[in-house]
Amino acid sequence: MLRDALLAHRDGARVFAGTHSTGAGILGFSDTFVGVLREAGFSDGDAARVLYTVANFTVGHTLEEQAAAAPENGGPAGVEKLRDAVTSGSDYPHLTRALPAFADMDFGRNFEFGLCLLIDGLKARR
Template sequence: MRRLADALGVQAGALYRYFATKQDLLTAMAERMVGGVADAAGPAGDGDWSQRVARLARALRAALLAHRDGARVFAGTHSTGPNTLGFADSLVGVLREAGFGDGEAARALYSVANFTVGHTLEEQAALRPGDGGPTDAGVLHEAVMAGTYPHLAATLPTLTSTDFTAHFEFGLRLLLDGLRALQR
């Protein structure tokens, strides 16, 4: 809160006039980040349900990637503002319109949102310069090659790839294929 106040040129106490706690501030930031994401679903009939769900997931990822540590901020909150609830309602609505039951649609919301936020959290951590953490491709490569992990060694080009869009799309496709199988 002090760093934010310094950046805004105000006293830290002035922020508490608007946000009672740091968590309230983070929740407001998370809510602001996802503004407009719900619109990605498009109107009913604009593509099949899986295309609409994929657009929502991609829009959430893009919104979080647009902000430094966006996924980390969003993951640490439980916003019930109109942007967050609008996203959730759009996704659940697409699935209900496609014939999924209420419970299935709700669980699919959790699955899609948690996958998207989790993937983006890891993506942003891996792209953080100079972190040197376990997501650093060089560190992973050395650890795998120093041990006896033949299966990991064979897949190192993919494991250390920074093509996060390809990784995301693969996971999203698995989720959608699983939902398609459930729908039958």
Template sequence: MSSPSTPPSADPARPPARGRPPRLDQTRTVEAALVLLDESGLDALTMRRLADAVGVQAGALYRHFATKQDLLTALAERMLAGCSAPPADPDWSGRLTALARRMRTALLAHRDGARVYAGTHSTGANTLGFAETLIGVLSEAGFGPREAARTALTVVHYTVGHTLEEQAALQPGDQGPADPEQLREAVTAAGLPHLTAALPVLTSADFTAQFEFGLGLLVQGLRALHRAGSGPAA
């Protein structure tokens, strides 16, 4: 019978857990990496800093992430959580643009999100689910598998590329923000009439308008091909 001072589950012969390193959990580690990313940016996200944040030795991280690229792939996968649900828009082009907007929003939600995502090749449920939904929208609209895949890649590349430029311009660091007045002075001094006329757009910080314009061009081209019944391969 246990004494009142000893819990029934306690084992007096077992050494106390105090001082033991915490068990490394992959999900918790990815969440901690996202916090560090948002605080300091991608360049400052090192395996050593992440290990300190989760309270383990740096070498312990390599049981889950053999390289930093593996960590970035896990972060990219986490960023796309919630992006794969089929949009409710009845029109295929509306569903396509909704998915592109979702991806941009997901990448913008984290500092250097587009830089993290670029070049990763996750095979996780979030990434594959998003790709399945995107290609599915195009397939259901009548595009063949090859054309649907190429179109999906085009949409993703446009979204990631635009968001890379957007985050580079808006976030603090060595690359930005850009000085619109410097561009204006250089164009005026060079006497370039076409660039001078375009300056209101070139110096604008309305990145949503820029993104929507480019996305609209993609969709218009796809609609034209769809109406012609030729598909992108033709």
């Protein structure tokens, strides 16, 4: 939901990042999110920290997603620049092997993977 809202606007994540919005929309979303976590057994403090963690991950990921698509950053051609930098020598063997994942422009899939990691960690902590 937050990611979709940020993606709906050019540079939406950049505009949102660093703000401390107190509008009804963000407060309503935050209240519902914290309420769900409290009902799941998280303490008030942990529920607030989970909100920060998920929101920061979402904004940061979306910021990178929008930056990667920006023409001034090379758009999809920026991936080729990364590929060339990593494979130009043998200095980065681990990055070279993982390059298909680093060059993956399926941001939805990458976002889902990160969100699943967070959820799995939260399940283990609860």
